[in-house]
Amino acid sequence: MGKRYFCDYCDRSFQDNLHNRKKHLNGVQHLRAKRVWYDLFRDAAAILQEEQTKKPCRKFLQTGQCDFGSNCRFSHMTEQDLEKLSAQVQGEQRSKELRQEGADVPPGTIEDWLEKRAKRLSAAQSNSALPEKPVPFQYPPGWPPVQDLPPSLQAPPPGGWPVPPNLQWG
Numbered sequence: 330m331g332k333r334y335f336c337d338y339c340d341r342s343f344q345d346n347l348h349n350r351k352k353h354l355n356g357v358q359h360l361r362a363k364r365v366w367y368d369l370f371r372d373a374a375a376i377l378q379e380e381q382t383k384k385p386c387r388k389f390l391q392t393g394q395c396d397f398g399s400n401c402r403f404s405h406m407t408e409q410d411l412e413k414l415s416a417q418v419q420g421e422q423r424s425k426e427l428r429q430e431g432a433d434v435p436p437g438t439i440e441d442w443l444e445k446r447a448k449r450l451s452a453a454q455s456n457s458a459l460p461e462k463p464v465p466f467q468y469p470p471g472w473p474p475v476q477d478l479p480p481s482l483q484a485p486p487p488g489g490w491p492v493p494p495n496l497q498w499g
Contacts, residue, residue, distance in 0.1 A: 331344055331345070331346075332344075332345040333345055334349070334350055334353075336353060336359060336362075338359060338362040338363045338366050339353075339358060339359050339362045361400060365399055368399075372421070373414055373417045373418045373421060374418045374421070374422075376414065377411070377414045377415060377418050380404050380406050380411060380414070381411070383402070383403055383404035384403050384404065385403060385404050385406075386401055386403035386404060386405050387403075389401070389403070389405045390407075420438070468484075
């Protein structure tokens with residue numbers, strides 16, 4: 330049967346010879362699949378620039394779908410999508426500038442931080458309203474009975490360990 334060539338971009342295989350490989354690598358289907366793969370790794374600025382130069386796809390805006398899909402030469406992004414993408418590009422540029430200046434850039438946005446902070450504060454307030462009950466000590470499951478444990482693994486007595494009066498450490 331001979332060797333077979335498998336194309337990862339197209340997810341198909343064929344007999345490996347010079348003619349077949351050249352024909353496949355220069356084919357429209359392979360070039361589109363390859364472009365789709367590399368488009369997954371483009372940065373937001375390049376996507377925004379490309380989408381702003383395209384005219385909107387009428388069919389996509391009217392029906393919500395387009396027969397050409399990702400191969401359509403018109404833009405499938407709404408005004409809101411373009412605004413979100415533009416905000417993302419601006420955020421990436423700001424963080425890049427801060428990194429070049431040497432400032433520490435915390436992950437996430439200020440909105441994320443404020444949301445987490447509000448949740449923490451509300452949880453702390455709700456916990457402070459309830460009287461805290463001490464959690465009783467429990468040995469991990471699977472441990473031997475308390476009598477068989479060495480003293481270092483036994484729970485301390487309720488009042489703590491008694492301290493002899495003449496005890497000196499060190």
